[in-house]
Amino acid sequence: MSKIYIPTDTQAVTVAFLNNLNTVNSWRRDVGARWRVDVVAVDAVTHERCSDDSDHGWAVVYGVPGASGGFCKWGAAWHVELAHRDPHWDGDLIELHVLREPGE
Secondary structure (H helix, E strand, C coil): CCCCCCCCHHHHHHHHHHHHHHHHHHHCCCCCCCCEEEEEEEEEECCCECCCCHHHCECCEECCCCCCCCECHHHHHHHHHHHHHCCCCCCCEEEEEEEECCCC
């Protein structure tokens, strides 16, 4: 039997924050149902800082479309928003993975 991973408190907050993008997406007329996010906590520790700006904090969110690095939760939300604005992207499921911060 496989072990069930219990996310840290910080991961749980980040997962809830990013999953809320689905709620925001559901009422936006300009977006419609073009995309939704599926966010999961992963049993791994990040060792990088946010790709947008290292002062943002740890790069805990991976899987943002078109990104090669990780982002803090705020940076990830912004880049998901940018992805949906891209007129060449036809929409899809965005799978985001949330890692632990060092020391968690």
